[in-house]
């Protein structure tokens with residue numbers, strides 16, 4: 001039996017829609033859609049056989065399985081033919097044992113999944129290869145698609161522009177003017193996308209792109225489009241595979257639009273359904289305190305001593321944060337995220353600007369080079385650890401979502417003390433003359449003071 005998958009409403013409405021249709025919401029209820037796989041067909045292969053197959057494909061060069069995402073082809077988008085796949089061999093990122101940083105928190109089993117070590121420098125590549133491949137398949141099938149469009153806080157647009165350019169498909173990106181980094185702005189420009197800087201925030205760009213893509217010839221690439229979740233969920237499969245098919249106790253991920261927290265839960269749930277694992281890890285969704293609508297909802301439910309519900313939630317106007325990629329006040333994937341958190345006994349935590357910046361800098365001192373969003377996740381880890389909620393002997397994985405080099409302004413401001421709070425782990429250059437004996441003496445004096 002050939003694996004197959006379809007769209008279905010997250011509300012559980014039984015109607016199925018083909019993945020080849022241009023569809024972002026349930027036509028009946030207007031609810032979000034999700035991709036549902038024919039698990040019976042996938043069960044035709046045993047759990048052990050899937051694990052063997054995935055191990056055999058990993059890191060090889062046989063098209064398209066050398067990609068971390070497409071090595072899971074049957075579980076992701078079985079409908080796309082290999083010749084229509086648009087891949088830059090994304091995924092297969094390092095799962096780093098954070099030995100020194102973990103020791104500082106009294107943890108021996110802390111890991112950082114380096115998803116930012118990717119083609120466009122963020123984990124958005126994982127979902128974008130699936131979305132652009134699906135569009136490429138639709139075009140091959142004769143669908144008249146003129147362009148693919150997205151609203152973005154910077155990383156989605158970089159990924160869409162790269163995959164669109166690789167496939168020769170026109171791309172339109174809508175960015176909030178002045179709210180993305182120089183690296184994030186230059187990426188879609190370099191890849192030849194139509195870049196529109198709008199006089200609004202991300203939530204405003206999201207409203208415009210939904211209007212723009214009411215025209216069926218312009219395809220919507222935001223994570224509301226559930227095809228992207230299928231690529232992002234492979235993070236979970238990779239983590240378990242890299243841990244020799246063992247499940248961690250905790251997975252922490254920074255959350256903005258909340259597509260990823262649900263994608264990660266979906267990856268683990270499907271592995272459990274198909275017998276590759278026996279239990280789910282607990283998820284922690286980590287928000288910036290200035291863009292924390294899910295955290296506020298979670299606190300409310302906690303205070304009332306019950307499970308998180310959708311009606312706990314109220315959108316906010318997201319404030320300025322160093323974690324600019326998660327500056328979102330009205331997350332589109334909220335209903336999916338709530339389901340994911342309830343299913344995994346999840347936690348929502350938040351980090352202030354100072355907490356995220358210090359956590360990022362502290363991790364950097366142990367050899368990492370973290371983006372501010374990863375800083376949010378690390379700061380939340382530190383809090384959960386300090387409260388004893390994450391125990392010393394537990395295994396935790398932090399998802400690092402972007403490459404630090406996309407956010408050098410943040411690091412420069414920290415180390416040059418241009419942020420409105422003291423920088424605990426600041427490291428500034430020392431200015432010396434040119435006389436060799438003096439310079440050598442100065443270096444020895446400085447080494448005596450150096451804290452490693």
Ligand SMILES: *Cc1c(COP(=O)(O)O)cnc(C)c1O
Pocket residue numbers: 122123124155156223254255256257258259260261325326371373401402
């Ligand atoms: C998109 C993004 C996130 C958040 O993902 P959501 O699915 O929007 O919650 C976190 N970090 C970085 C770097 C991102 O680009």
